[in-house]
Amino acid sequence: MSEQFFSPCPRGLEPLLVEELGALGAHAPQAVPGGVAFGGDWTTCYRVNLESRLATRVLWRVAGGRYRSEEDIYRIAYAPTWAKWFTADDTLRVYVTAKQSPLKSLEFVTLRIKDAVCDHFRTVAGRRPSVDTANPAVRIHAFLTRDAVTLYVDTSGDPLYRRGFKRAAVEAPLKENLAAGILRLTGWQPDEALVDPMCGSGTFLIEAAQIALDIAPGLGRSFGFERLRQFDRAAWAALRTAAEERRKPVRRLAIYGSDIVGEQVRRARVNLEAAGLAEGVYLDRADVLERVAPAPEGVLVTNPPYGVRIGEAEELAAFYPKLGDALKKHWSGWRCYVFSGDPALPKLVGLKASKRTPLYNGALECRLFEYRMVAGSNRP
Numbered sequence: 001m002s003e004q005f006f007s008p009c010p011r012g013l014e015p016l017l018v019e020e021l022g023a024l025g026a027h028a029p030q031a032v033p034g035g036v037a038f039g040g041d042w043t044t045c046y047r048v049n050l051e052s053r054l055a056t057r058v059l060w061r062v063a064g065g066r067y068r069s070e071e072d073i074y075r076i077a078y079a080p081t082w083a084k085w086f087t088a089d090d091t092l093r094v095y096v097t098a099k100q101s102p103l104k105s106l107e108f109v110t111l112r113i114k115d116a117v118c119d120h121f122r123t124v125a126g127r128r129p130s131v132d133t134a135n136p137a138v139r140i141h142a143f144l145t146r147d148a149v150t151l152y153v154d155t156s157g158d159p160l161y162r163r164g165f166k167r168a169a170v171e172a173p174l175k176e177n178l179a180a181g182i183l184r185l186t187g188w189q190p191d192e193a194l195v196d197p198m199c200g201s202g203t204f205l206i207e208a209a210q211i212a213l214d215i216a217p218g219l220g221r222s223f224g225f226e227r228l229r230q231f232d233r234a235a236w237a238a239l240r241t242a243a244e245e246r247r248k249p250v251r252r253l254a255i256y257g258s259d260i261v262g263e264q265v266r267r268a269r270v271n272l273e274a275a276g277l278a279e280g281v282y283l284d285r286a287d288v289l290e291r292v293a294p295a296p297e298g299v300l301v302t303n304p305p306y307g308v309r310i311g312e313a314e315e316l317a318a319f320y321p322k323l324g325d326a327l328k329k330h331w332s333g334w335r336c337y338v339f340s341g342d343p344a345l346p347k348l349v350g351l352k353a354s355k356r357t358p359l360y361n362g363a364l365e366c367r368l369f370e371y372r373m374v375a376g377s378n379r380p
Contacts, residue, residue, distance in 0.1 A: 002027060005045060006152065007055035008035035012359035013181040017054045024048050043235050045155055045225065050218040050239055053180035053207070056159050059141055059152035067149050070103060070112045076149055077116035077142075083124045085153065085228050091132035092117065098144035106144075113142055113151075137227045157224035163210075164221030165274040168201055168267035174303050174339075176217070178361060179203045182368055183211065185357055186299050186337050192254070193298030197288040199257035202268030202281075204301055208255050209277045216243040220275075250280045256294055258286035289326045297333040304340060313344075320348035327351065331373045341366040 005026075009017045014031035021029040024047050027039035035056075040048075048058050062085075065076040086092075094117070096110045103109055117140065118128035129138075139154035161176040183204065188194055190212035196204040210217060219240070225231055259265050265285045272278040282294075288302070304323070305316070327336050328351070338345065341364045346353060355370035 002039045004061040006037045006059045009054050010178040013054050016184050046236050049223050051216050053217050054177050057156040060155050062151050064150040073149050074112045074116045077113045078120050082120050086138045088121050088125050088127045088129050090137040092129050092138045093136035094140045096142045100146045101144040155225040163217050166271050167274045168270040174203045180207045188299040193295040195256045195300045196302050197258050198302045198304050199259050199268050202271045205257040205281050206275050209280045212253050213248040215247045253280045256282040258284050260287045289322050292330045300334050300336040321350050324350035334373050336371040338369045
């Protein structure tokens with residue numbers, strides 16, 4: 001039987017997620033701002049959780065309706081057959097997001113939805129589940145528009161960009177699914193060289209290596225759907241086994257990472273080792289302004305620092321022109337991609353971007369700048 005699902009993703013990646021979900025067997029994927037709605041059976045749900053590099057979650061639609069007050073939302077939330085999907089022994093948490101809702105307090109809406117679910121359990125089972133805000137067994141998501149509410153059960157659990165292995169975080173990290181989307185936007189193929197010369201914690205390197213070795217991004221973790229009563233253990237085991245058999249053994253890849261900060265290189269190495277990919281990626285300490293291309297052509301992709309503290313703006317204003325000079329001097333023949341939330345970058349780097357793709361890193365509006373480095377002047 002076909003169910004209805006919704007997968008949020010970083011804003012700007014919706015068209016890519018439509019393509020990815022279609023390839024994974026989703027029925028009629030349709031993009032809306034912030035994600036993609038699609039249909040499918042439970043095996044499709046399991047496959048998307050396991051295989052999607054771009055989705056943030058897979059939410060299962062269980063109810064919806066029009067509302068004018070919190071009590072309308074309570075009645076809508078009381079109606080689903082919650083006790084068929086999980087038990088009173090399972091902990092839960094309710095998440096509410098809204099767009100143009102006239103209701104004053106989302107905290108009160110959250111409370112009323114929680115009350116409705118618990119009252120449903122008291123009616124049909126004689127006892128109610130407890131709330132766990134830190135590590136709930138079941139996550140219920142509600143989305144409010146101006147006059148309608150939709151309720152979902154989260155089949156993912158932890159967000160899908162948590163691949164299950166990252167150990168060493170850095171300040172303002174790039175989410176893994178956004179990094180995977182940026183790699184898709186560059187057009188990089190696994191037979192091409194790939195370099196991140198400001199690699200931070202190694203997110204681009206890990207995502208690229210997983211793509212090159214056909215490693216399903218969800219193989220190292222568990223999922224929320226495994227806690228639901230309708231969980232099909234045999235179907236899930238078959239999907240996991242097929243993904244395990246498809247993955248290629250780790251080998252040395254044409255993927256290169258470096259950073260001028262030794263601690264960042266150490267963190268990237270820790271994360272590559274945790275992912276089992278340290279033997280597949282070249283990693284060293286180097287200054288982006290001095291390192292040279294390891295091949296005649298390929299893809300350079302990086303997420304340089306952009307200033308948020310006092311004093312950083314002046315440092316970056318001096319750095320960006322040098323970065324443009326380095327790309328021109330050392331990376332002729334390469335497609336270079338710089339992801340940044342700094343509006344000053346395109347003017348200061350001194351190169352003419354052949355493409356500018358708007359993307360969001362959380363709530364921060366960013367751009368992916370494409371610079372095709374060819375022989376001769378590339379300056380505007």
